[in-house]
Amino acid sequence: MNYFPTPFQTRRAFLGRVSHGVGAVALASLLEKSSSLHAASARPAARGVVYPLPLPQKAKRVIWLTMAGGPSQFETFDPKPKLAELHGEAMPESLTRGQQLAQLQGQRLVCHAPQFPFAKFGKNQTEICSLFPHIGSVVDDICIIRSMTTDAINHDPAHMFMNTGSQIAGRPSMGAWVNYGLGSEAENLPGFVVMVSTGPGRSPQPIATRQWSSGFLPSRFQGVQLNGRGDAVHYLTNPGRVSRAQQGADVQAITALNRQHDAFVHDPEIATRIAQYEMAFQMQASVPELTDLRGEDARTLALYGCTPGDGSFAANCLLARRLAERGVRFIQLYHRDWDHHSLLKEELPLRAKEVDQACAALLTDLKQRGMLDDTLVVWTGEFGRTPMSQGNKGTVGRDHHNKSMSMWLAGGGVQRGRVYGATDELGYAAMENICTVHDLHATMLHQLGIRPDAFTVKFQGLDAKLTGVEGGGVIEGILA
Amino acid sequence: MTSWLSRAFSVARFVRSGKAALFSVARFVRSGTAASSARRPSLLSRAGLLGVASLVIAVSSSRAEDTFFAQRVAPIFEEKCVACHGEKKQKGKLRLDSFAQLMRGGEGGGVVKAGAPKASELFIRVTMDPTDEEFMPADSKPPLTPDEVKVLEVWIAAGASETALLSSIKGAPALAAPQGPTVALAPDWHPRALQIAQLEKTLGLRLVPRSHVPTDGLVLRTASSPGRCDDAALAQLASVADLIVEAELARTQITDAGLTAIAAFANLRALDLTRTAVTSAGVGKLVVLKKLESINLTSTAVDDAGVAPLRSVASLKNVWTFDTKVSPPGPR
DSSP states (O other): OOOOOOTTSOHHHHHHTHHHHHHHHHHHHHHHHTHHHHTTOSOGGGSOSSOSOSSOOSOSEEEEEEETTOOOGGGTTOOOHHHHHTTTSBOOHHHHTTOOOSSOTTSOOBBOOOSSOEEEETTTTEEEETTOHHHHHTGGGEEEEEEEOOSOOSHHHHHHHHHHSOSSTTSOOHHHHHHHHHOOOOSSSOSEEEEEEEOSSSOOOOOOGGGGOOTTSOGGGSOEEOOSBSOSSTTOSOOTTOOHHHHHHHHHHHHHHHHHHHHHHOOHHHHHHHHHHHHHHHHHHHHHHHHOGGGSOHHHHHHHTOOTTBOOHHHHHHHHHHHHHTTOSEEEEEEEOOOOSSOHHHHHHHHHHHHHHHHHHHHHHHHHTTOGGGEEEEEEOSSEEEEEEEOTTSSOEEEEESSOEEEEEESTTBOSSEEEOEEOTTSSSEEESOBOHHHHHHHHHHHTTOOGGGOOEEETTEEEOTTTTTOOOOOGGGBO | OHHHHHHHHHHHHHHHTTOOOHHHHHHHHHHHHHHHHHTOOOTTTTOOOOOOSOOOOOOOSTTGGGBHIIIIIHHHHHHHTTTTBSSSOBGGGOOOSSHHHHHHOBTTBOOOOTTOGGGOHHHHHHHSOTTSTTOSSOTTOOOOOHHHHHHHHHHHHTTOOSSOBGGGOOOOOOOOOTTOSOOOOSOOSGGGHHHHHHHHHHHOOEEEESSSSTTSOEEEEOTTOGGGOOHHHHHTTGGGGGGEEEEEOTTOSOOHHHHHHHTTOTTOOEEEOTTSSOOHHHHGGGGGOTTOOEEEOTTSSOOHHHHGGGGGOTTOOEEEOTTSSSOSSOOO
């Protein structure tokens, strides 16, 4: 676990890796701090740098459901009858003056009514869009935040901000931070797993793999993407005549060579490479077991409404539960195609149908297995959408918006059956209990047992942290 | 540094002798500031997160029990500081496990300036911006509470005496109710740290502290490799049985025989037996766990006869019986 650059390293090699080097020095220092007990431990790699935890964990793992494209809060979780009344009228300029818009910049801004009715669900009669009856059926288990805001108004920076706390690429995403801090629990699966699904039909924006990058943290903390369809991992099976023993011998030989090189140049990326080779070898055995759904009974498959291996969001939700059971710390599922500049009324119900039952099934399944209490489930987009209509892209939709968005959380020590925060009566801006992405990150870290302000890594002369320079406040109001 | 130290001591003596002149105090403060930036410890030398130290403060004499220092100040050091500034570790060459050690100061000199909390390094370090590198306690450890800070402040302001009686120093916040906010879930694990590390190594299991609070107990964690955890492994945990407050045994190899070992986890609050080979015959052994709050029996062969004895465990709040033969809805 020695990450120090040494004099043996050539100047070129050092400069070429200097960004890793800086992160690595910080890592080494953090590791040293916590070394007194686990120096003797069998698997120091499993321990994170935050040890022991400052707070007891309320959440042992995170399942983050990202609706990529930016779902409209007006057709999901934020009822706005007043907006319906003003349908077709000009948006009050007092609200919109000075606001940066993605595709409506300079256009006439007109109120656009919620396109689908809302209905009351659960004991608390929580109002959500009627397109989500399954989520409605578990609404007493979730906490809706209607006052989330973000900084970014374009997809990639907004995802970046949501994942890393910075709009600019290059920072570690939260899954990497969390595994760096807490260590990876699973020995034969990565601590941070990502799956991406897309509904049939349109071809939405891609999700860049840098969204699950480890940034300046060692790259073994980056997210590993599993495929929902076909082989979960490409080239997982050995070629015809290669036995597992032979493959193991190969990996051992490569590892020995890597260690030799590492002894000479001490590059943290070599340690990462060694770890990845060994992880890949483990995964050749663990992934087939993970994705083999024959053990799941018909009731469970019906609950999620999926056919195993169909690559749907529902199938990924079922896999998320299986990953959680196997000790994976941070599981992030993306479902694409929520970017409804146009065809809102036609397309959004299709997305709703693709995720509604699956989200509810995941919560129900975790709950019945006694896992919801210590699993934090988070449902977000990367930003919200405008209460104004957008008609310059064909049939009507809504533009990107950062002043208001809706999201929800469940489990992991978060209150159940709660609606937190509110937007103004047109849903233009969060008004009450305004939350930022930094606040969300701070809250998630807090539930994982980490003090967000104290969780830092030296990078480029700064104590870099997930919650950014501004810092985030734990959203105490939603905690159980 | 040496000259600064001796000067600081002489000034301190001067101040104690009651002839403090503004001039010399100002000089003391100035040089103290300069020195404090010069001796800013590197991130590496400040290393040291985990106190394996056993934390004992000598308050044996009966007189000490009535003093403000012993009653109010020493317990703060004991809880928040001694892990790194005590017998086993002396970060910055500072020890806070006795009055004499405290007054001896650290590598930067004295840390308490009687009568002047705001000029005392000890007070400055615990009240500065928590994101500052010099903030104490370092490394994400729990900071002093506002009440604790106030206790230090009034004690230093009143002269930082070892012998001043509890009743003689006014202005300290009242002590919390006797039961206190932190209930000890288990004995302090620190004295058994090496044993714990050894068990982790030989058994390939993890015994993870629940939090920084040493009496919060350990979590027995097997998710890394459930295949390694079997009845024989559990039997070897006897020496730390009372420290384990949560046991995550889902998907492990354990059977009813292993539940005998678990029945000795006297402080156990949460037990996950999901998808193990335990049966109704074994679960009955767990009724001796008087603190057990939740038990997860999902996907086991346990049936109604197995969970019936659990009704006698008064502390039990949750019994998960999904995918078992237990008639729904399992006892809640």
